[in-house]
Amino acid sequence: MASSPAKTDQIIIVGAGVFGLSTAIHLAARGYTNVTVFDSQPYETSKYNYLSGSDAASADLNKIIRSAYGEQTEYQDLSTEAIESWKAWNDYISSGECIPEGMSKTDQVFVNNGHLSLVDGTELPPFEKATIRNMQRAGFMDTQLITTDQRHTEMMRTRGFGYAIDPFQRQNKGKGYLGVLDATGGIAVADKACRFALHKAKQLGVHFVLGPKSGAFAGFRYGTAGTVIGINTKDGHEHLAAKIIMACGGWTPALLPSLDGICETTAGSVIMLKIPRHSPLFERFAPENFPDDRGYLKIGYRGTKYTNPKAQPDSKERSVPITRYTDDDQIDRIPKQAMEVFKSFIADFLPELAEEGIGIELTRLCWYTDSFDNHYVIDHLPNQESVLVATGGSGHAFKYLPIIGRWIVDIIEGVGLDRPLVKSWRWRELQPGQTPVNVLMEGSSSPRALKNVKLSTELDLRLSTRSRL
Ligand SMILES: Cc1cc2nc3c(=O)[nH]c(=O)nc-3n(C[C@H](O)[C@H](O)[C@H](O)COP(=O)(O)OP(=O)(O)OC[C@H]3O[C@@H](n4cnc5c(N)ncnc54)[C@H](O)[C@@H]3O)c2cc1C
Incomplete structure (x- = not known):
């Protein structure tokens, strides 16, 4: 030791x-x-x-x-510990004891506006079922609320989570809106x-x-x-x-x-849309329900985790971030495939954005580290x-x-x-026969390597009301 x-x-x-x-x-x-x-x-x-x-x-x-972590109850417990501290941080800020320059007593760093996980089909997948079971076992009754269950939707309304029952107004369009609201969750600013x-x-x-x-x-x-x-x-x-x-x-x-x-650097794709304050959609996407208090609606995609393998001093290839601090001209341009997913999602779930003439304001690659x-x-x-x-x-x-x-x-x-x-969290290696959650280090020939991927262009920022996929 x-x-x-x-x-x-x-x-x-x-x-x-x-x-x-x-x-x-x-x-x-x-x-x-x-x-x-x-x-x-x-x-x-x-x-x-x-x-x-x-x-x-x-x-x-x-x-x-x-808190929703399926069968991974250790992370669920860690979330419980964290959420208590997030609330304490909000209290600490509102008490005026510790306020960074430019922030005020009214700032919150955690907004408990819920975390909604929507599912395809008419049955909850094993992950959601496990979360509901494990949260109940941990004593958190009625925190995982099913959007199609009448008792749960009544609770959602009474507790101020009514907006999360069908936020994409799917029911009116004859589409499914089954999901689970984790009422313990929300967003960190x-x-x-x-x-x-x-x-x-x-x-x-x-x-x-x-x-x-x-x-x-x-x-x-x-x-x-x-x-x-x-x-x-x-x-x-x-x-x-x-x-x-x-x-x-x-x-x-x-x-x-x-x-x-053990680890590899990969990128998630992010788009941000700015909803003007005068737009009728601003209230619907109000900060306490959805985006940020600056009027941005952020949508992220990590379905494909892109890499940027580059030869290192020991001549091995390792993926490295491309940021505004590197010279790469790919900055802020996301892969075309990710852009297609975003547009298809918006056309299906939020067509009113295009109808209101709201486009994508900026795109971003967000670099982080995946373990296997x-x-x-x-x-x-x-x-x-x-x-x-x-x-x-x-x-x-x-x-x-x-x-x-x-x-x-x-x-x-x-x-x-x-x-x-x-x-x-210890130092470890993939064991023979173990299936990795993330396949790592496929190198520069990988179809996920950015140099093999088509990037979106400026013109792609317009939205359409029709699904493309
Ligand atoms: C698209 C996306 C969405 C995500 N969504 C969520 C989410 O909803 N919920 C959630 O819990 N997590 C989410 N995550 C994960 C979360 O953002 C990361 O797990 C976390 O922020 C990682 O923090 P970090 O300290 O490891 O890295 P970073 O935040 O990247 O910080 C690393 C720091 O190291 C500094 N640094 C690097 N090299 C040097 C050097 N040579 N010298 C000095 N400094 C250096 C960098 O400048 C940087 O400030 C998301 C991640 C991504 C990419």
Whole structure:
């Protein structure tokens, strides 16, 4: 087991996304007095806002928060723990005790507007059935509400979730609207939540070095025995530390080749539509029901996870993010196939957007790290007990922003290592005969590699009322 740092030891966190921010907060809260977070992005000015230049999985308008995890009750329990903390964060903001610059007491970082999972057909799939059963077993009665069950729809109306019964007005069109509303869930206002987390960490004494040179990790600094004793940053400085937490999201696999086969960087596709305040649709998609308080409606697609394999210094190919901080001219252009899915979805579920002349305002590739089994990777680097990796969010880690750091600090301190989740986050490899949830590292010949994929064009941003697929 790796040795735990002393409370006064220097601890470095590389990456100020969900994993890095949460770790910083919980290290400081547990009494570690010398914690520094490095990030190459100037989040104090860009404020985690994608529209203001931030580009990371955590820098987004909103993210889903749900307890619904089917048979994966460990994550369901983790969501319960997180949702309590999200509510506490809202209370903390409204009390005025911790408000980042530019935010106010009325800001919420979690909106409990429910998470609706619509299904095809007339029967609930096994995942939804398992969620309903497991939430009841955990004592959360009547939190998973079926949209076609009269008793449940009455509860939805009474509890203020009436808008989620048939939000796409499918019934009027003679179409199915069967789904399950997870009434415990909703959205995190992602950029504001990260701003709050950064501010809270600073209040607790964490130091931040943010910027493209001084904040950028350039490599490890090794001691005489070949052990990692610090990091070098792009401004040429070295920073010594007893523990280094690598939480670089989609950038991590290229920085740490030992993650080969465990994690790969992939992209989800995102479109954003802006609903003008004067539009009759604005009220229907009001912030408390649907999009963000800036009038954006965000739609995401991860049906195909695209990759960007590039040759690395060791001549192996690893997928790396394309962002506005890279030179690539593919920035912001999503694959044609993803665009077709979006348009087909909108034509089927939201034709009124095209009728109102609302088009797609912007497209985005959102880079994150998938593991082969969808579990995170939170463990020490093999043979380097001073380096802990915290990544592999696999498209579902944002919701744990307020609490994942508590688990990470436990792992640093060697506490509760036999808990099932902690075991599932350990260094691992795909076992013979094991079917991966995500197939990784198919390389540049993969049909998912962006260089083999047709990208959408400017003209594609118009919507049609007719389904294309
Ligand atoms: C399209 C999409 C939708 C999603 N939806 C949801 C959802 O609804 N609910 C949910 O719970 N989760 C969701 N997720 C997953 C969630 O966004 C991620 O799991 C989480 O944000 C990952 O956080 P992170 O800290 O690992 O990475 P990031 O947020 O990417 O942060 C990594 C940080 O490391 C920094 N960095 C990288 N390299 C260096 C370097 N060399 N030096 C210094 N800093 C560096 C980057 O600048 C960045 O700030 C979604 C992800 C995507 C892509």
